[in-house]
Amino acid sequence: MGEIEIILPQASVEAGSTDGKLLGLIIISSLITLLVAGLVGIFAIRYRKGSKASRGRLPAWFDSDLELGWTLATGGLFVAIFAWAASQDFALAVPPQRATEVHAVGKQWMWKIEHPGGQREINELHLPVGETIDLVLNSQDVIHSFYIPAFRLKQDVVPGHTTRMRIRPTRTGTYRLFCAEYCGSEHSAMIGRVVVLSKEAYADWLSIQPEGDDLSTEGRQLFVSRGCAGCHEGSSKVRAPRLEGVFGGPVPLADGRTVTADDAYIRDSILQPKKDVVAGFAPIMPSFAGALDEGELVALTAYIRSLGRRDATATGGTP
Amino acid sequence: MSDIPFRDVDLEEDEAGPSTAEANYLEERFSLWSWLTTTDHKRIGILYLISTTFFFFIGGAAAVLIRLELFTPAGDLLTDDGYNKVFTLHGVVMVWFFLVPVIPSVLGNFLIPLMLGAKDLAFPRLNLASWYLNIIGGGFAVWAMLAGGVDTGWTFYTPYSTAFANSHVSLTAIGVFISGFSTIATGVNMIVTVHTMRPAGMGWFRMPLFVWAIYATSLIMLLSTPVLAIVLTLLITERLLGLGIFNPEYGGDPILFQHLFWFYSHPAVYIMILPGMGVVTEVITCFARRRVFGYKAMVYALLAIAVIGFFVWGHHMFTSGQSMYASLTFSFLSFIVAVPSAIKVFNWTATLYRGQITFEASMLYAMGFVGLFTMGGLTGLFLASVPVDLHMHDTYFVVAHFHYIMVGGMVSAFFAGLHFWWPKITGRMYPETAARIAAMLMFFGFNLTFFPQFILGNIGMPRRYHAYPDEFQVWHVLSSAGAVILAAAYLMPLFYLAWSLIWGRKAGRNPWRAHGLEWQTTSPPPKHNFLANPDVSGDVYAYHPRRNPRDE
Amino acid sequence: MSKTPFPGQEAAALPPRALASHFHDLSQQKAAHDLGLWIFLATEILFFGGLFAAYLVYALLHPGPFFEAAAETEILIGTINTAILLTSGLTAALAVKAAGQNRHDAVLLLIGITILLGLAFLAAKGFEYWLDIHHHLYPTSPDFPLEAPAAKLFWSLYWVMTGLHAVHMTVGLGIWAVIWEMARRRNFSLSDNSRVRIAGLYWAFVDLMWLFLWPLLYLAGRAG
């Protein structure tokens, strides 16, 4: 992910105005903090015990009027800050005009994106610059949160609800995508990237998305794009069995049984991974039930079968 | 304006104290059993001191693990699940078993009856029961930890906590549930005591502000903790009996859980700050030798925070998909609740004006409190601004915000109070120089630990991440370095306070020449607190002459 | 304790157990006990308040299925139980009154009736639970009879609400039993002591909660 921008860029309409508010708040708060710390410091020095400063009766202005004064001043200032912050043009509050809808599904622990034309991607979101996109968010399991710091936006993804986030990217580039709501073991691995492309590049990108290949090549692509490779291939942090040579052989299971890895077994492993857990591994593989359609299952099984025959040569670098 | 020469009030430190036939509460009976069955509020205060210290170090050990893990971007020290369990343990223990009870139950227990000239709290046995409930609850939490831990975060969000986590959620929730009853019991006790046991002659507006602070805290405890209890009950029944009140599969709403949880937990953050405000008020006025500026405003501010604090909970849910109008309402109310906090900060500052200020360790802690609370509070306003929160929510900015208030503020306040009343509690003086060094080290280590986290949050580092992209590392390293200093600073008092128990100079009745009834009895006080009726005729804060009687 | 010369202390010549040593006099002690109890009841209201909030939210979110589910509760038993509980509230109140007049035997009798009525309530409730389980009216049942998912929300709330109420009943019965036994042994002076009054207040609260549960759980689905 070398091309990710490290210094937090402003890449959306909201980013600029949010940063404006932030800067304003930083200035106001620094002044207040300085005021408080300054007064405490000055008094501490000037009125330290035994200093020569005069201590007599309090001056007439130093009474409850003063208090009323600063209560009103703070109150006024706070209401002003509130009004200023609330003046942000909240894209969601305005009645929805039609925008392109991109669907995103959060699940432990990945983001699945589907573009209006049916193109899908995992943990990546390609967007055209300068356009308004409504991200329609659903969760299959627990609460996640779709967070793109460069856009200064996040939106929780809540099971049983459909939440929406309107994004208006203003700058091309590749930015980080985080899951910001704690969602279990691999919450911190549920990250990806958002690629903002020029309109032409976006159109090109859409058009070259996979159409159809021979089954096992398609399976290979799914294997990568669906995140299988994330666990099942070499560089992974997660401990998951390598799938080379599995097909057709005996598989020892955690509960002591041994099964033969046939088509049905592979399919069950994908759809109900908790059913037959491989000995020595934690049952952390997410179920892909509902996430893969039949064709995709077939393709994946074909790919895994091909791994069994070809003896661990098929795994290349990630595209 | 003519200067009148400064004349301090006529309280002199008297070294010996009146010779007494009655043994003090510490020496009264020795056996362990007598401690475990005591109904003496002072001894119960000590029991709480021991248990909260214990929990602080458990939570602190978890913090050490967190900071070690985050030293490098890769998740190399702990597994992901391990890390999740550690920060959950840290949050749960620190909030419910350390910070909520620490001032009300340690200092409050010890001092409220003394400050009111009473012999005990209204319900001494209930008081003891509340300690047992607290440690039983803590026992469940520790048991859950030993049995393998919990990994839901201290917020227990559903449906993760109900349907997905396969760690010891129920056990922990039961622990928190039980400790909730302890909180309620303490709250009832304090409120009834303040209402019914004030001495004749001490009207409401002549009570020390610490008493007011505990009173306001108790109100919140009573009104919010039951809601926590019910939400935990629902969580437990959902896990154990399959009754799915929040289950999305039945059409249940996980957001409802958040509403109920924050309806408790936002007010609860004021449980975790108002007592600190009370302590700091007493300390500042004593060492500045000035009457608290604006006593009545201070009282109303406490009550206002306690009341308005119940209407802002939605500011934790700006990104949850709640309607923008709801968000803006909660945002507005959050700004409003900041006004009484501002009154407090300015009144503390004004109290210093024209004082005779000395810098004992408790005063240093108190001044640190004022600064750090201000910073924590102001960053709370950042989060209360909806657009900024859409960016900052669940990032390290939030982590920094609440540590500034809870650690920089409340923990400092606790140390301020502990040092201030240590002579009263133990009858011994602590070593002043060591204590001052610890106070300054804490201030420095604290800022080094948590200031970088504001920056982290601003550049997008999400919280509860066990591994993180490389660009965040610089700030995490700074933060971890600060935590080492902070740990050292927190360990120091453990040693010198223990040292003082044996070798410390004997404290007189009133080593700080402070006002307040607690200073009229011997140090440590006798079992029944006062050998003679305390004199309540004086002004609680008669540290300097009034300009005219109307003058506050 | 004569060393502590608080005003009022010597004046009170009382049975030894009546006044705890940290109070000045009986009226202070009584005020403290009463206030404590009222505050405790306020927290209880908030406790149930969370449940009522959940009920309200779901009734608004899924009105149809929610109230259809409510129509499955055992209204007959629920209503009989309401009557039983109200009667026990009456006998409890009479017991408090009798205690104020120091009428020992009446107190014993009335508390006894209250306890019996409470037990009858619990028994009926137990039978109702048995019927409910028999009809698979619990959310984890594979044969849960109702189609709509939100029906399970209602039934979850039903079990939690009535369950918590039953727990409170049990606690209340325990309190009555202890007081009954103490009164029988004439352990304490009835009229000088808040015990019966406090137990009566608590019982009244438990009654009151049922008066909210009954319409919400039994009547709601049958209104229209």
Ligand code: HEA
């Ligand atoms: C003791 C604890 C405590 C206290 C007192 C506060 C006080 C406040 N908090 Fe904080 N907060 C927490 C503990 C606390 N908080 C915790 C633990 C969380 C995270 C929970 C979690 O998700 O795990 C949190 C999270 C949190 C959020 C949600 C962030 C998010 O998750 O997105 C918000 C948002 O509004 C917020 C706001 C505030 C505000 C406005 C105050 C105000 O009360 C602050 C008022 C004080 C001041 C404003 C400073 C003093 C004022 C002045 C010096 C005067 C200034 C003068 C002029 C303007 C002239 N807090």
Ligand code: HEA
């Ligand atoms: C209420 C009080 C409280 C206190 C006092 C603290 C104290 C500290 N906290 Fe914590 N913190 C919380 C409340 C508190 N915290 C909460 C509620 C959360 C949110 C949890 C969640 O997300 O669910 C949180 C989360 C939290 C995080 C974020 C984790 C994440 O989101 O991934 C971090 C990270 O730096 C952190 C750090 C610290 C540090 C360094 C301290 C230091 O101040 C601690 C200093 C103390 C010590 C260092 C103890 C010294 C003792 C020793 C050194 C002895 C060691 C002993 C043995 C090893 C036997 N805390």
Ligand code: CUA
């Ligand atoms: Cu998904 Cu965190």
Ligand SMILES: [Cu+2]
């Ligand atoms: Cu809050």
